[in-house]
Amino acid sequence: GKSYSMIGYGVNKGIVPISCEEIFTRIDGNTSPEERFEVLISMVEIYNETVQDLFVPQAQRSAKGLDIRESKTLGVFVDGVVKLAVDSYESIEKAIDMGSGNRQVGATAMNATSSRSHVVITIEFKQVRKNTAMGESVIVSNINLVDLAGSEKSTQTGATGDTLKEGNAINKSLSALGNVISKLADKATGKCSAKEPVPYRDSKLTRLLQNALGGSSKTVMVCAISPASTNYEETLSTLRYADRAKKIKNTAVVNENPMEKLLREMKEENEKLRQMLEGRGGAAPVPEQAAQEAEQLEKVQLLRKAMQENDVDFSERLFGGPAPG
Numbered sequence: 001g002k003s004y005s006m007i008g009y010g011v012n013k014g015i016v017p018i019s020c021e022e023i024f025t026r027i028d029g030n031t032s033p034e035e036r037f038e039v040l041i042s043m044v045e046i047y048n049e050t051v052q053d054l055f056v057p058q059a060q061r062s063a064k065g066l067d068i069r070e071s072k073t074l075g076v077f078v079d080g081v082v083k084l085a086v087d088s089y090e091s092i093e094k095a096i097d098m099g100s101g102n103r104q105v106g107a108t109a110m111n112a113t114s115s116r117s118h119v120v121i122t123i124e125f126k127q128v129r130k131n132t133a134m135g136e137s138v139i140v141s142n143i144n145l146v147d148l149a150g151s152e153k154s155t156q157t158g159a160t161g162d163t164l165k166e167g168n169a170i171n172k173s174l175s176a177l178g179n180v181i182s183k184l185a186d187k188a189t190g191k192c193s194a195k196e197p198v199p200y201r202d203s204k205l206t207r208l209l210q211n212a213l214g215g216s217s218k219t220v221m222v223c224a225i226s227p228a229s230t231n232y233e234e235t236l237s238t239l240r241y242a243d244r245a246k247k248i249k250n251t252a253v254v255n256e257n258p259m260e261k262l263l264r265e266m267k268e269e270n271e272k273l274r275q276m277l278e279g280r281g282g283a284a285p286v287p288e289q290a291a292q293e294a295e296q297l298e299k300v301q302l303l304r305k306a307m308q309e310n311d312v313d314f315s316e317r318l319f320g321g322p323a324p325g
């Protein structure tokens, strides 16, 4: 019941449509002329350890998928992911339907519409507030809605060939998720030192959800378990997972930033990276330096892209046309 709970089937809406609806209900209820809201949505799937954009048709994607990157000002993000600007529940619903149609689904003996990939829907919610003292200030929140792929054992699902390979990739990322949760729980309960590294990089799933798992976030995990006695083992292991996850303590803070400050920080980070690149003053790079430089150059470009994106007016980016009314 994971996809049933998250996405829903037909008239039975899941958590994703219900929360999208709620976002726009609250936006519509706001009458302050000092505030405006911008909502962007992206949708990716993690299939066999590659990240693919669900807003891009399968034929137009590269086989190696998208990279997950991190920057001081931008946090962890998927590089080059399509972000659709939406201004109503209808346009968000249209976007998600389009993405769901591009998803990997295969029948297993246990579920006729079994999810063979993890899906991460990210809603970027910007609250821009006019504030005479500071100019404009902006609160940026990311809501990640995740539908995990099935964790059933291959012997039970009757999987062979490609489906078995998919199953192995799914299990790998789910066990990486389990390890991250264990480590964070051990830190929270003092079972291990707070300084110990958390193995976020062991899978694309944990890397992408790094901030949601152990950072400044509020996180809710829904466990779907089966009442059948034949699923006893899976049910027990799911409950153990949940029990560990409950021990993690996150402290969520509001990311409020004057718009100018955010842009200034991006520019500063960009400038610093650029100077580091130019620092060697024309001398040929040593091999290990070359790799570092390539990485810096990439970051410079990413920041530039983010700044350019910021310059495009929200209304010009809207997906599916303006909302009726």
Ligand SMILES: Nc1ncnc2c1ncn2[C@@H]1O[C@H](COP(=O)(O)OP(=O)(O)OP(=O)(O)O)[C@@H](O)[C@H]1O
Residues within 6 Å of the ligand: 001, 002, 003, 004, 005, 009, 111, 113, 114, 115, 116, 148, 149, 150, 151, 224
């Ligand atoms: N609470 C529920 N009430 C009625 N039907 C449900 C409920 N939960 C799940 N189902 C039905 O059970 C079937 C399997 O559910 P679902 O696809 O959500 O499983 P899943 O956990 O996503 O599986 P997988 O891991 O294989 O993707 C679907 O046909 C769904 O409609």
Ligand SMILES: [Mg+2]
Residues within 6 Å of the ligand: 002, 003, 004, 113, 114, 115, 147, 148, 149, 150
């Ligand atoms: Mg599913």
